[in-house]
Amino acid sequence: MxxxxxxxxxxxxxxxxxxxxxxxxxxxxxxxxxxxxxxxxxxxxxxxxxxxxxxxxxxxxxxxxxxxxxxxxxxxxxxxxxxxxxxxxxxxxxxxxxxxxxxxxxxxxxxxxLPGVKSKLNHPEKEKLNWVLIRENTEGEYSGIGGRNFTGRGARKEVAVQSSLFTEEGCERVIRYAFETALKRDRKKVTSVTKSNAQQYGMVLWDEVFARVSKEYPDVETDQWLVDAMAANFVLRPEELEVVVASNLLADILSDLGSALAGxxxxxxxxxxxxxxxxxxxxxxxxxxxxxxxxxxxxxxxxxxxxxxxxxxxxxxxxxxxxxxxxxxxxxxxxxxxxxxxxxxxxxxxxxxxxxxxxxxxxxx
CATH class of the missing domain: 3.40.718.10 (Isopropylmalate Dehydrogenase)
Structure with a gap:
C-alpha cells in the first residue's frame, strides 16, 4: 500500500x-x-x-x-x-x-x-562559505525577567532592571545540538561565542558547559571567541566559520551580520x-x-x-x-x-x- x-x-x-x-x-x-x-x-x-x-x-x-x-x-x-x-x-x-x-x-x-548575488564581503572564495548559526532561543538575554519601578519618586527617577537567565540545562542542550550538527558537515567544527569577560556569571557558566561537552566530541574541532572579536572575524576570517553557537542575543546579532554580508x-x-x-x-x-x-x-x-x-x-x-x-x-x-x-x-x-x-x-x- x-x-x-x-x-x-x-x-x-x-x-x-x-x-x-x-x-x-x-x-x-x-x-x-x-x-x-x-x-x-x-x-x-x-x-x-x-x-x-x-x-x-x-x-x-x-x-x-x-x-x-x-x-x-x-x-x-x-x-x-x-x-x-x-x-x-x-x-x-x-x-x-x-x-x-x-x-x-x-x-x-x-x-x-548565493551565486549571482553580490555580497558585501570581499573574499576570493565566497561560494565556498557556508555557515550555520545555532542560537539558544528560550532564555539568555530574552528571558523577560525584570521590571520597572520607582516612578513615584518623580521625573527621571525610574529604574529598569533586565536580567539574563542562563541555566546549565539550557546551555548544554543547545551546545550539544551544535556539536551534533557539526558531525553532519564536511568540516567538523564548532565555535562558541560569549562575552564572558564582562558577563562573569551566566556566560562563564556557558563557557564551562562548552568545555565539558566538547570532551564528548573528540573528532570535532572547537574554538571560543568573545563576541566583539567574533564580529570582526565574520569579516576578516570568514573561512574559519562552520557551526557557530551563541546565546539568544549574541547569535541574533551575528546571524543578521552574516546574512547582510551574504547580500x-x-x-x-x-x-x-x-x-x-x-x-x-x-x-x-x-x-x-x-x-x-x-x-x-x-x-x-x-x-x-x-x-x-x-x-x-x-x-x-x-x-x-x-x-x-x-x-x-x-x-x-x-x-x-x-x-x-x-x-x-x-x-x-x-x-x-x-x-x-x-x-x-x-x-x-
Whole structure:
C-alpha cells in the first residue's frame, strides 16, 4: 500500500511583507506536493494574528492561540511588527510567546552566499562559505525577567532592571545540538561565542558547559571567541566559520551580520526548533515586516522559501528540502534577483523562477 503523508500547518502571515512572502512559500510547498502525486500533502490553517489583530483586540494573538496551533505538525510564520504598535509588544505578544511556550530552544540560521548575488564581503572564495548559526532561543538575554519601578519618586527617577537567565540545562542542550550538527558537515567544527569577560556569571557558566561537552566530541574541532572579536572575524576570517553557537542575543546579532554580508536579510531563513518534538516547531524568514515596501510586490521571498525548505527537512522530506535550496541557487545564478539583492524581479516573479528551476530538476530526474 502506498505510503502517504499529510501535514497540518499553522500559517501565521503576520504583518507587512510577511503576508506576501508566506504565500510564495505555500506556492512552493503545493508545487512539491503535486510533483509527488500527492504522496505528501499540506493542510494549511491560517491565523490572522499580528499588529492589526492587536489594534482591534488589544492582544497579538487569541487567548487560546497556543492551544489552537499546538496540534499542528509545524508553524509557518511571516513577520511581525508595524507602525503604531511598539516592537516589544509585537515581539513578546506573538513570536516569543510561541518560542518560549513551545520550548523551541534551538534557533537555526544558515548563512549561504548565493551565486549571482553580490555580497558585501570581499573574499576570493565566497561560494565556498557556508555557515550555520545555532542560537539558544528560550532564555539568555530574552528571558523577560525584570521590571520597572520607582516612578513615584518623580521625573527621571525610574529604574529598569533586565536580567539574563542562563541555566546549565539550557546551555548544554543547545551546545550539544551544535556539536551534533557539526558531525553532519564536511568540516567538523564548532565555535562558541560569549562575552564572558564582562558577563562573569551566566556566560562563564556557558563557557564551562562548552568545555565539558566538547570532551564528548573528540573528532570535532572547537574554538571560543568573545563576541566583539567574533564580529570582526565574520569579516576578516570568514573561512574559519562552520557551526557557530551563541546565546539568544549574541547569535541574533551575528546571524543578521552574516546574512547582510551574504547580500541581504531577505535571503536568510531560520527554524525555531523543539528538537524533542513535544511541540510544533516554527519556521520563518529572518527579515522583518518591512512596512515601507509592504504591498508593492517587491519583497524578497527567498528567506521564506528557504525557511520552507528547513520545514521540509524537519518533517522528514529531506530530498525535497535539498531540491528547493538547489532551485533557489539556480534561480539567482540565472539572474533572477529582487531589488534588495540588486535586481528588479518582483516577489511573484522570483517564486516563478524558483518553481521553473524545480520543474527543470524534476524533468532531468
Amino acid at each position: 502506498e505510503n502517504k503523508q499529510h501535514f497540518k500547518l499553522a500559517v501565521i502571515p503576520g504583518d507587512g511583507i510577511g503576508k506576501e512572502v508566506i504565500n510564495e512559500g505555500i506556492r512552493v510547498l503545493e508545487f512539491l506536493s503535486t510533483q509527488s502525486n500527492s504522496k505528501f500533502t499540506f493542510e494549511t490553517d491560517y491565523f490572522p494574528w499580528g499588529c492589526e489583530y492587536y489594534l482591534e483586540n488589544g492582544k497579538m494573538m487569541a487567548d487560546d492561540g497556543l492551544e489552537k496551533i499546538e496540534d499542528h505538525d509545524a508553524i509557518y510564520f511571516g513577520a511581525v511588527g508595524f507602525p503604531g504598535v511598539p516592537d516589544h509588544i509585537s515581539l513578546w505578544g506573538l513570536r516569543i510567546a510561541i518560542c518560549q511556550n513551545f520550548d523551541q530552544w534551538a534557533n537555526i540560521r544558515p548563512v549561504e552566499f 541581504s536579510l531577505g535571503i536568510a531563513a531560520s527554524a525555531n526548533l523543539n528538537p524533542d518534538r513535544r511541540f510544533p516547531s516554527m519556521f520563518e524568514a529572518v527579515h522583518g515586516s518591512a512596512p515601507d515596501i509592504a504591498g508593492e510586490g517587491i519583497a524578497n521571498p527567498i528567506g521564506a522559501i528557504g525557511s520552507a525548505a528547513l520545514m521540509l527537512e524537519h518533517l522528514g522530506l529531506k530530498e525535497e528540502a535539498v531540491l528547493v535550496n538547489q532551485a533557489i541557487k539556480d534561480a539567482t545564478q540565472s539572474g533572477f534577483l529582487t531589488a534588495d539583492i540588486g535586481g528588479n524581479t518582483s516577489t511573484k516573479e522570483m517564486t516563478d523562477s524558483i518553481l521553473q528551476q524545480l520543474s527543470n530538476i524534476y524533468e532531468k530526474a
